[in-house]
Amino acid sequence: MRPCCLLLLISSLLLINLSPTYAQLYDVCSNTTSFAPNSLFETNLNILLPSLSSNAINTGFYNTSVGEYPDQVYGLILCRGDITPEVCRNCLETIIDDVKQLCPDRKGATVWFLMCFLRYSDHRFFSSTEELGTVHIQTTTNMTDPDRFLPFVKDFMGNLSFQAAFDPSNSMFAVKKEQFTAFITVYGLMQCTRDLSRNDCYECLQVAMKHYESCCYFNRAKILRFSCFIIIELYPFYQDSSATLSPPLPSITSEERTKKRQHTLLLDLKARSSTNLSCKIMQTGKQVNSQELPLIDLATLQVATSNFSLENKLGEGGFGPVYKGVLPNGKKIAVKRLSRSSAQGSEEFKNEVTLIAKLQHKNLVRLLGCCIEREEKMLIYEFMPNSSLNAFLFDRQRNAQLDWSRRLGIINGVARGLLYLHEDSRLKIVHRDIKASNVLLDEEMNPRISDFGMARIFAVYQDQDKTSRVVGTYGYMAPEYAMAGLFSVKSDVFSFGVLLLEIISGKRNNGLQLPELSQSLLTYAWRLWSEGKGLNFLDPSIIDSCPTSQGLRCIHIGLLCVQEVAADRPTMSNVVVMLGSESIALPQPKKPAFLVEHLVINSDQSSSSANVGSVNDVTISNVAPR
Incomplete structure (x- = not known):
């Protein structure tokens, strides 16, 4: 039995009397399932917990299971990405000792500490974005310019979520600070459990940010989900990057940042393309195959479209020109090529790819792949012979x-x-x-x-x-x-x-x-x-x-x-x-x-326009998460 779905709205919490480094933030215990003393499940749990701790000290993350159904126990443990192995070890030892007191005889438990996180259950939850609830802990702030603060934080944390999810180091962790006013600096931290795919990490962080928008407005806050969390503060709460398990990306110029994001996106899509495997996602106890998006190289598209010839051009949309093409296997495609003069950036492009790749329905156009090479960014769709x-x-x-x-x-x-x-x-x-x-x-x-x-x-x-x-x-x-x-x-x-x-x-x-x-x-x-x-x-x-x-x-x-x-x-x-x-x-x-x-009346104003072939006027704007 899985824990009941919940939405926990918290304005303040009484933290237990520990060093702030190992302070407990919140815990959720399964209220529907318990195990008997000296049962096989308890034996497996006693094996699992120390195993999680010992294997996560140096890497900051570990997940595994012990036993067989129906007494199998699944567990996951995570240290915050900015702490040292020593701090990680101490936090893990504390959280493992405490979980048995916080959730005695329970077959499922989730505990958030300030520096680490533990979750175990009698059902498999790895690589899952299942919605079990969101916890928020906010601290009221007397902000001098509250109307400007939320848009600032949305942009600030939006960039940070992309960095956390798609950083080539695979740490799924990022920190950042940015000046809000001459006297106020905003500090942000985002982290996902590393069993998630990059796309699912990004989605989880975006949902957390939407929750912040609805609950916490212009306040400092911690948003805790079962697969990711975010922290927004007005003081430097995270550890110095020189002593981190997963250091943040270095400061770079805007031009370098654009090139780095293109490279990061390319690495992500190439990795998924080369494996050609389905990602199995656990949702409400069922396995759902989520096909990853293939990467199609530029040379293939140049051949397919006769080097983007005018004869193959179907039209022009807000995204840029659209071309008809034929792949080597004979499949007809429509190639939407991002105009180099377009204001659209890699983050918006990634949002578009991430969204469409998750959708499969006979009445939705199907995205076949994408291309990110040199300065090119393109989306490849199935070709619609009857136009629009x-x-x-x-x-x-x-x-x-x-x-x-x-x-x-x-x-x-x-x-x-x-x-x-x-x-x-x-x-x-x-x-x-x-x-x-x-x-x-x-x-x-x-x-x-x-x-x-x-x-x-x-x-x-x-x-x-x-x-x-x-x-x-x-x-x-x-x-x-x-x-x-x-x-x-x-x-x-x-x-x-x-x-x-x-x-x-x-x-x-x-x-x-x-x-x-x-x-x-x-x-x-x-x-x-x-x-x-x-x-x-x-x-x-x-x-x-x-x-x-x-x-x-x-x-x-x-x-x-x-x-x-x-x-x-x-x-x-x-x-x-x-x-x-x-x-x-x-x-x-x-x-x-x-x-x-x-x-x-007398208005044909649109974000885009199209007349021929398979053009569907793709225009890209920021995607806010579910």
């Missing part, structure tokens, strides 16, 4: 190829892809740029959602987020996002509603202007619906093939999705159910957001 929905839907000649059956299939496919992003994938993802040009079509006209450059990862318990940098495409943006920077899964629902109405009408939301009154497509649909003239909204080319009840029902669902108040909109799971069953009664929609009209 945009190229068919709004083209007078090709529009007729989209009969009602195909349009309904595209609507359902996009809905299922969004449902996967919001609820069914390993991550909870808000896409933020659902639109016709970001829906690619395969050889059978099946839809694939693309362009995750603006996507954000949400924590499981997180409902919404806010940004001061609104990115996306006007006409598809939810009003709360366009006007206030607030976004959530309901923002994607709004965009999906706009797309649905475009699909069944054959008209662009930002291209419709009536002679007597400039109206958005949403207002036009609402007016016809309210007047009982909904059939007049349908694209004339599908009138004969579209059953009246299905056409009107789709308009109804589209209007439910574009309601002004986010809470009134259905979830994507509700949308999928409503689309799949005509027997389910639909609630009456409220008026769509009128304020959106002022943004969409």
Whole structure:
């Protein structure tokens, strides 16, 4: 039995009376399973604990198991990366002695000390990012400039998380200090248990930072998770790097830092490419294969694209040019090449790769690999022979190829892809740029959602987020996002509603202007619906093939999705159910957001644009973790 899931919110803790170096921060004991005195499990535990300590003294980390099921014990121990072997040994001896008193007769225990960490259990948890809870310990701070502090810390710790996860030393540890004001210096520390993959370490640290944002604002804090932790302080709490087990990266110039991050990323991807193995991740007791992302060398891509010739160029997106190519095995690909003049950096590129590599669904475009060589950074996707929905839907000649059956299939496919992003994938993802040009079509006209450059990862318990940098495409943006920077899964629902109405009408939301009154497509649909003239909204080319009840029902669902108040909109799971069953009664929609009209008329502003081939306008922005 695993420990119950928990969320521990702590403002202050009474530390036990020890030297500060070995002070206990927190402990979690399994409250559901215990072992009998003198049992085989206790014997195995007594063998395991000293073994962990003795093997971790010099390396700072060790994990192993003792015994066989059902009495097998799994254990992991970690020392903070900045301490000496002697301090590590003393901390490990103390924590092993204390765990039996803190969690007597328990089959699972986790104990955080200031300088070391111990976890054991009767179930295997190695290489796992399972969510068992997050502990935060904060110290109230009288900050002189609190409004500026959180953005500063987010940027500061965001860079540190990348350094910790992808440092070539494999220590999964990093420290950093940075001047906040003339009188205040911020000190940060991040560390993961070394059984995690680099990507999972990065994800764990990002989730910890999101927890800091929601709990601790402008305070000093320690965020403790079961596979990683972060510390934010205003004094030099970590040890001098000359006496560390895992020294931080040296100070370098911005140009050197860019080259080093490219090299670090290359080492990481090459290592994963050369093994060609699956990483087994334990989640809720089940093994899930997570295929690692292959690295494709520059020479192969030069041959595949005829040295990136103009004849093979499919178009240009915010990311840079996109080329069609053919690999030596005959597989057709789309190569997105980061423009050298682009402001996108290695960290943003890594965020994009890390996110898309974790997603696998038949209605999402598939990332085949990436290339990082010399000054080049490229993403390699499967090639979509039918280009984008945009190229068919709004083209007078090709529009007729989209009969009602195909349009309904595209609507359902996009809905299922969004449902996967919001609820069914390993991550909870808000896409933020659902639109016709970001829906690619395969050889059978099946839809694939693309362009995750603006996507954000949400924590499981997180409902919404806010940004001061609104990115996306006007006409598809939810009003709360366009006007206030607030976004959530309901923002994607709004965009999906706009797309649905475009699909069944054959008209662009930002291209419709009536002679007597400039109206958005949403207002036009609402007016016809309210007047009982909904059939007049349908694209004339599908009138004969579209059953009246299905056409009107789709308009109804589209209007439910574009309601002004986010809470009134259905979830994507509700949308999928409503689309799949005509027997389910639909609630009456409220008026769509009128304020959106002022943004969409005569506006085609977007973060990117695309017209041909497999282009899906990848633009990259920072990814916030789940």
